[in-house]
Amino acid sequence: MKEEVTDIGDYMKVFACTAVMMQSVLSMVLATSPSQNYQITIGIIYNLVKFTAPVFIFGILYSTTRNSKKKYLPYLKTQWSALFIPTIIWTSIYLLVFPKLQQVNSYHNIGGFIWQFVNGNAAPHLWYNTMMLQFIMLMPIFWILADFIKKNRNYTFMIVAVSTVGYFIWIYFYDLTVFNGVHNQDWYLLDRIFISFIIYGILGTLAWVKRVQLEKIIKVIWPFLILSFIVVFAWTNRELFSFGFPIHLSNAPYYKPSMTIYSLVIIGLIITIAIKQINSSSKNLPLIHFLATYAYRAYLSNVFWLQIIWQFGGKNIAYINPLLGIITCYLLTWILSFSSAYIFHIIWSKAKRVVL
Template identity: 50%
Template sequence: MKEECTHNGADIGDYLKLCACTAVILQTILGLALSVHPSNGIQVGIGYLYNFVKFTAPAFIFGILYTTTRTTVHGSEHLSYKQYLKNSWHNLFVPTIWWTSVYLFFLPYVQQVNHYHDLPSFIWQFINGNGAPHLWYNTMMLQFIILMPIFWAIATWCRDNQTRGWIIIGLTVIITACWLWFYDTNVFHGTHEKDWYLFDRLFLSFFIYGVFGTLAWQYRKYFNQMIQKFWWIFLLVFVGSFWWINQELISFGTPVLLTNAPYYKPSMTIYDLAMIMLIAAIALYQINRQIKFTARVHQFAGFAYKAYLSNVLWAQLIWHTFGQSLMKANTIIGIIVIYILTWCLAFASAFGIHFVWQNIKKMLSK
């Protein structure tokens, strides 16, 4: 079997990160589409489409842990935790700080739950992920960066011992099942729905995807064989779980509320894992055949996080210029046009800011 990483550096993690970013931008647009109160039929269609792309955060976490395990545990980097945090500070924390500041200072109306009114509330909005609709994810993901030694320890302890791998899988499934039961009982339409809502961005909610991403590389020989041989089973699971999550959503009736389609339920967890496996199967198919497209996937995946950070800004600018009028006139066309423009602007800004910053650094070094 060919090594899963090609000469251009593309791996399964790149495909997952790029697919997650591409899909999550659509989630932003679908939320805007519902705000113009389309017909019930279109609302249900939007709900189905929203469920279809509701794999983004799990896929991103799986992809990050997969690539990080490949490059730091078995790769050539051999980073210390201090060096890893230093690299993450520049690549992840600094962009997060800048973009969170942009939203809080220049687009304060996109804040969630509460709005800041003094310095303490500003700091609280800054760190809890309520600065914009999508920044909750940053709060959750950066926890995985800080807790990376846990996943390094899992990879090191498992090595190529299959028994230890199954032990970790079993424990992870039990922890996830208990957490989902706790969340469904107490938070999702539960007695603590309002005051415990921050639990949705606690790393435990996505722990299973981090562990499975680590093990996917650790046992890559078996993982690669499994998803290439049994991809059709994952396709059947995907279809069945997609029907399941849609039935759950429409059971709430109309108007369709996207908050009724959370990540934290068994049906969505199964759906997300099935989608991740299918994306991984497609990735391996292309990587093993050294298709040139993999080079582009690797290139764009490197800017996916920064494009994700900016997407709400571009969506808001488009929305307040002509997007809202277009969406009211024709919801379907509005979704397509605004989504394509937002995706292009998000990645263009990510590439553009990087290019400008690199040139500034060259000038300063001289």
């Protein structure tokens, strides 16, 4: 595979960020109690974009394994600026400006504020930050894995097999005790512990180390991936609609065999697109890399902008025509999220130069 500035991880980040904004919009429009036909449409679209967290984790581990010099403190310093500071800023904004967006509980004192801040309950989408930042902190483990595979190439299949079996055991445990179990409410934090997405981190790391072999495999199996997408997508929709109406998007969690397989198939399809465009030196590469650079910050802000759009006309459009409301709110949210991510980055960079 050609060595390009734009890599497979960039494609993963852009696809994930673009799709996750749609999840936020769909949740808000569904809360307006649209007709059953619109609920079906929302459910189908939601399942279509329900791959974001796995894809983002895969992309981050791929790009980090590729670009990292494996020096932990310099690495953390870089991530502090790129990830932790935006997280701190946006989490504070949600808790102070839109406190009603808090999940599970609300803060009433300093201790409660800190707890909501760190556990991902400050806004509907911030649970993901709590999980993803754990991967950033644990990156040395994945460096060790990458080095091990480089020195012991014959162990790749075994690692993939053991990881897959172990992960599906975890999913079975989660389904038995949480999703369909007695701990549905009190064990909700399990969905933001890194182990719940560990397989995507492992595969993202291996994908870079074994990139040459991966490209050969993808060029052979991509038609099978398309067929698998159709079958598994139908499976996820059947599961969601089996719960009846009204539709509850919480009935489509990541921690199911169907959703896991769907996420892996989507990862394979995105790799297919990325390989084709990278190898052909597509004109899209600079744009993909640019968007990937600001994807995480755009993700952090998307619910903030959606709230504003919703209050200044988005809600009214959704009540009149839910589909038009989805399209309008989504496009405006995407534009404002990426634009603000870029503008705030420029402002922050200039402010640092003045202060330092």
